[in-house]
Amino acid sequence: MKLVVLGLSLSSSWGNGHATTYRALLAAFAARGHDILFLERNVPWYASARDLKHPDYCHLAFYEDLDGLSAWRDAIADADAVMVGSYVPDGIAVGSFVQEHARGITAFYDIDTPVTLAALEKGDCAYLSSELIPGYDIYLSFTGGPTLSLLENRYGSPAARSLYCSVDVHAYMPLDVPVRxxxxxxxxxxxxxxxxxxxxxxxxxxxxxxxxxxxxxxxxxxxxxxxxxxxxxxxxxxxxxxxxxxxxxxxxxxxxxxxxxxxxxxxxxxxxxxxxxxxxxxxxxxxxxxxxxxxxxxxxxxxxxxxxxxxxxxxxxxxxxxxxxxxxAHGAEHRAAELEAYLQEANPRARPVPQPKISETINRTGAHDS
Incomplete structure (x- = not known):
């Protein structure tokens, strides 16, 4: 499928955990055969500290402001799924734009769910409004448990699902270094x-x-x-x-x-x-x-x-x-499979992509324990 992601940052990990989360998830999602476009707001504090400029698993592009986002209207409209992340600058306006133009599945990916809900209760969340939540087909939450029922019952989400953070097990493994x-x-x-x-x-x-x-x-x-x-x-x-x-x-x-x-x-x-x-x-x-x-x-x-x-x-x-x-249980391959299943659940017309079992993928790449 074609997935468009509008997230806080993929290019810079400076002062945020979003970048590493997106990198692991999207690399594993692309490995399942999907095409990904990541749209990132070009802001000075990340532009000056980019540690990933050319990812090999997705197309990374930047937009300067809300007017600049309009250049990507067709890509958003043509995508099978569009995912907007938490803490995106002008996220409410971005979400409204996506919900207006996307013809495929729309999802909100909340990497900060408790912070988001606390801000919504106070009426001062800068990137999500209560009115937007029912307009997203799926609310993907870093927080599981009772919060999912809260999102559905109080805020009207059609489908709240846990999508916990994960790790790229090929990048994070024990290294033979001196203990400091x-x-x-x-x-x-x-x-x-x-x-x-x-x-x-x-x-x-x-x-x-x-x-x-x-x-x-x-x-x-x-x-x-x-x-x-x-x-x-x-x-x-x-x-x-x-x-x-x-x-x-x-x-x-x-x-x-x-x-x-x-x-x-x-x-x-x-x-x-x-x-x-x-x-x-x-x-x-x-x-x-x-x-x-x-x-x-x-x-x-x-x-x-x-x-x-x-x-x-x-x-x-x-x-x-x-x-x-x-x-x-917590590798990026597991989360990518979950994301694919959630999108398939919301869009039953989409054709599933046959893939080997996650354990087989990990074992084949040599990331398993001996």
Missing amino acids: WDLSYLGTYSDDRQPTLERLLIEPARARPDLRFVVAGPQYPDHIVWPDNVERIAHLPPAQHAAFYSASRYTLNVTRADMIASGWSPSVRLFEAAACGTPIISDIWAGIEAMFKPGAEILLAHDGGEVIAALDQDGTRMGEAGRKRVLG
Whole structure:
């Protein structure tokens, strides 16, 4: 099928997790035989930090403004499916344009569902309105569980479906690099994540000066006082993520407050770290047990004391178990198959594309564990 995606960014991973999510999903979707056009708003902060200019799995094009989007009217009208993502600049106007001109399936892909719903409740969501939701044939949500019923029953979505983030298992795998840190964290600064980062990483770092810690990601305020044993990396391109996780004895997962409240909202970093075989220490939220088995595939921590206790243990077996879980359920191939099924469900006239089983695809490319 022909798929047009209007997303926040494919070209730049600077300060956002959308790019890596789109890259993994769309590469796997293209591998299933589909044609993809990605339309990205040309904004200065991404234009100056592009780390993917010519993807080999889709056509990437830029538009300057809403008037510039009109040049792509025919492509949108002719597509079998058009997907608009969360946080797209002028997303309400973009969504209205798509719903007016698309003749195929229309979908909203929400990589920030709890944040979106909180903003809708306040009436200040910049990229989606309550009136637009019923006009999308499918609401694809990073959040599952009870939120899907909420989207259908309160907001009138014809079909709300979970499409969790995923990982490119060919790009994220264990690497033979020296171990540099006892505990790492990779994530852009967020006010609502910072207290958890303080509790689960900074406080343990102060308590254990003999251990090594690292926080990678942009936008952290200058006023934060980092312990001497916490290294800072301002930006880490996706190409360096696997080496980063492989150099970590453990890594930390921290979830935004809105996503904890909604539950069932796994971060893409969760799957990327696990794919690298790095044992994960995570904060706690409803639904995480559906992603990984606590105590066997992931460690859940309430406080810094539990983190320190974990760091005094060997997490190798937990890391291996987490990686096995990702290869079996959370690879980009799995999400691409789900996306295809959702679009087929909404458009029964579309012809399915025969494909080998996901496990066969992974095994053939040598990405399985021995």
